[in-house]
Amino acid sequence: MAHAARKLNFMIKNEVAVELETLVPQGQRSKLVNGAIVKELALFRRNVLTERLMALRNMTPKLSTAEIVEAVSDDRNRG
Numbered sequence: 001m002a003h004a005a006r007k008l009n010f011m012i013k014n015e016v017a018v019e020l021e022t023l024v025p026q027g028q029r030s031k032l033v034n035g036a037i038v039k040e041l042a043l044f045r046r047n048v049l050t051e052r053l054m055a056l057r058n059m060t061p062k063l064s065t066a067e068i069v070e071a072v073s074d075d076r077n078r079g
Contacts, residue, residue: 005030 012020031075063071 020029020032
């Protein structure tokens with residue numbers, strides 16, 4: 001099944017365009033750019049989520065290792 005695609009217009013540096021045209025055959029450029037964008041979006045999402053987790057971490061009380069182990073043990077024993 002073919003995936004839907006959209007044509008987008010955006011600017012890239014001339015040097016990047018020249019290298020893309022030189023190294024990547026014409027029929028494979030969209031696939032390469034799409035794959036690169038997918039990877040960068042995943043990294044971007046991870047960074048956003050990491051920032052949110054770090055903000056939450058700063059809002060929660062600090063617990064010792066013993067307190068964490070006890071809480072996990074209690075939770076497991078609740079069944």
